Amino acid sequence: MTRAPSVRRSTGSEDKDYRSYSFWLETAGEDLAPRPSLDGPAEADVAILGAGFTGLWTAYYLLSREPSLRVVVLEAEIAGFGASGRNGAWCSSGFPVSPGELQRRFGREATRELLIEMRGAVDEVGRVAAAEEIDAQFFRGGQLRVARGPSQLPSIERAYESFRGLGLERDVRLLDADETTRRVRITDARGALFNPHCATIHPARLARGLARTVERLGGEIFERTPVTDYEEAGENGSRPRLMTDSGEVRARTVVLAGEAYLARLRKLRRQLLPIYSLIVLTEPLSEERWAEIGWEGRECVASNRYTVDYLSRTEDGRILFGGRGAPYYYGSRVKDEYDMHEPTHEMLRSTARAWFPALEGARFTHAWGGPLATPRDWMPTMSYNPSTGVATARGYTGQGVATANLSGRTLADLILRRDTGITRLPTVNYRSRPWEPEPVRWLGARFVQRGLMKVDDRAERTGKPPTGKTLAEWLGRH
Numbered sequence: 001m002t003r004a005p006s007v008r009r010s011t012g013s014e015d016k017d018y019r020s021y022s023f024w025l026e027t028a029g030e031d032l033a034p035r036p037s038l039d040g041p042a043e044a045d046v047a048i049l050g051a052g053f054t055g056l057w058t059a060y061y062l063l064s065r066e067p068s069l070r071v072v073v074l075e076a077e078i079a080g081f082g083a084s085g086r087n088g089a090w091c092s093s094g095f096p097v098s099p100g101e102l103q104r105r106f107g108r109e110a111t112r113e114l115l116i117e118m119r120g121a122v123d124e125v126g127r128v129a130a131a132e133e134i135d136a137q138f139f140r141g142g143q144l145r146v147a148r149g150p151s152q153l154p155s156i157e158r159a160y161e162s163f164r165g166l167g168l169e170r171d172v173r174l175l176d177a178d179e180t181t182r183r184v185r186i187t188d189a190r191g192a193l194f195n196p197h198c199a200t201i202h203p204a205r206l207a208r209g210l211a212r213t214v215e216r217l218g219g220e221i222f223e224r225t226p227v228t229d230y231e232e233a234g235e236n237g238s239r240p241r242l243m244t245d246s247g248e249v250r251a252r253t254v255v256l257a258g259e260a261y262l263a264r265l266r267k268l269r270r271q272l273l274p275i276y277s278l279i280v281l282t283e284p285l286s287e288e289r290w291a292e293i294g295w296e297g298r299e300c301v302a303s304n305r306y307t308v309d310y311l312s313r314t315e316d317g318r319i320l321f322g323g324r325g326a327p328y329y330y331g332s333r334v335k336d337e338y339d340m341h342e343p344t345h346e347m348l349r350s351t352a353r354a355w356f357p358a359l360e361g362a363r364f365t366h367a368w369g370g371p372l373a374t375p376r377d378w379m380p381t382m383s384y385n386p387s388t389g390v391a392t393a394r395g396y397t398g399q400g401v402a403t404a405n406l407s408g409r410t411l412a413d414l415i416l417r418r419d420t421g422i423t424r425l426p427t428v429n430y431r432s433r434p435w436e437p438e439p440v441r442w443l444g445a446r447f448v449q450r451g452l453m454k455v456d457d458r459a460e461r462t463g464k465p466p467t468g469k470t471l472a473e474w475l476g477r478h
């Protein structure tokens with residue numbers, strides 16, 4: 001299936017074919033029939049906007065810790081509709097801000113604690129999936145950051161040194177070209193950084209299974225119920241609330257867990273830049289092709305390009321090849337039709353063939369995409385303000401599968417006023433500055449996107465690593 005964008009251009013939620021939004025939703029093992037919508041005003045202890053990983057993990061930990069809470073989740077489409085049901089399947093301890101930059105901003109100890117918690121989040125996803133009998137296909141194959149071409153070698157060496165500087169290098173290994181090729185045969189691979197703290201999952205099965213678990217614990221999920229606005233608690237004692245066309249939900253705490261789609265809310269428009277990440281998927285490959293490729297360890301694989309690529313091997317023997325490169329849309333617009341961008345999908349198919357000559361003649365059966373959310377300095381936040389009654393976790397910059405689990409536990413602890421190790425991490429109550437107003441935002445985002453592609457191309461052509469000194473690289477960091 002390569003879904004025609006026209007499938008997505010339905011006018012209302014009613015006629016959406018949710019299975020068409022990703023291979024994962026198509027193979028979620030259920031018909032994705034929407035749950036009932038909210039049909040009038042309601043009261044709750046905690047009202048959550050969004051049934052992706054962030055909203056669902058938050059509901060899960062709240063209810064696990066305080067079973068008597070009334071937790072209501074309002075979802076504009078269906079649980080797992082967003083990035084959580086469409087991603088590259090990496091459940092990784094990677095964090096959007098590099099270890100070096102984290103240290104510069106927050107110091108060594110805080111960075112260490114955060115990265116250790118990220119590793120714990122990978123284990124925790126696997127633990128809960130097993131404990132709650134969610135068939136999430138959790139498989140801990142680790143991660144390979146491959147240096148494709150000589151220009152990428154310094155970057156994996158620097159990454160290894162960062163782990164060493166933090167005392168976190170145990171189990172992380174630099175592999176030479178031969179060791180890399182013994183794991184997976186990728187053209188021009190010069191070496192790789194192996195990190196065991198990473199697993200693959202079936203994202204939609206995890207999201208849908210979590211939603212059912214939340215309901216079993218007593219949470220209520222209303223689907224096809226878009227939140228149109230929210231209000232903080234008032235000085236006059238009024239409670240915070242989520243507003244919808246069919247009534248509002250008043251609660252002690254409201255949680256905003258809509259990631260890239262939050263840019264649609266007027267109050268949050270400049271907090272997050274929606275960036276589209278796109279994916280192509282092959283048919284299940286024959287044994288002969290796999291014999292040529294190797295990859296028995298099913299590691300998550302990426303190279304070191306600025307214009308991010310990410311790969312995984314599915315349980316049924318396909319190659320998933322994802323990458324950025326689709327354009328930013330003026331005004332931070334998020335629309336279903338932007339999920340499909342044929343020039344980017346075609347670029348991904350041809351890059352996949354260049355990485356794996358064994359794909360010659362193999363079919364690509366699926367193509368999809370979705371928006372992820374980038375804060376101004378790439379730093380996710382996990383926040384709760386008791387005086388406004390508003391909590392949020394967002395801004396994962398495309399690394400949100402394991403991070404959302406940490407968010408869920410952190411928000412639950414903050415909301416329940418538990419002072420734990422994770423409520424003191426640098427992500428807690430972190431505030432990024434807002435993005436520039438338009439048209440500067442559009443001009444800047446497009447300039448950086450194009451500039452970084454050129455930097456990547458030049459590095460590949462010349463074999464020399466990026467200098468870090470081009471305007472696009474500088475703007476990308478500031």
Ligand SMILES: Cc1cc2nc3c(=O)[nH]c(=O)nc-3n(C[C@H](O)[C@H](O)[C@H](O)COP(=O)(O)OP(=O)(O)OC[C@H]3O[C@@H](n4cnc5c(N)ncnc54)[C@H](O)[C@@H]3O)c2cc1C
Pocket residue numbers: 049050051052053054055074075076077078079080081082083084085086087088089090091092225226227228257258259260261262276277278279310322369370371372393394396397398399400401402403404
């Ligand atoms: C193509 C792609 C590939 C990715 N690959 C990876 C990967 O391999 N590994 C990784 O770690 N991360 C990856 N990410 C990022 C990761 O999937 C996300 O960071 C993570 O799933 C975010 O979860 P979330 O619950 O915060 O947001 P989402 O999953 O986007 O969920 C938000 C939910 O809120 C709902 N919503 C939004 N606004 C409203 C509203 N106003 N009212 C009601 N409901 C609303 C949406 O419908 C949606 O269901 C990828 C993202 C994309 C798009």
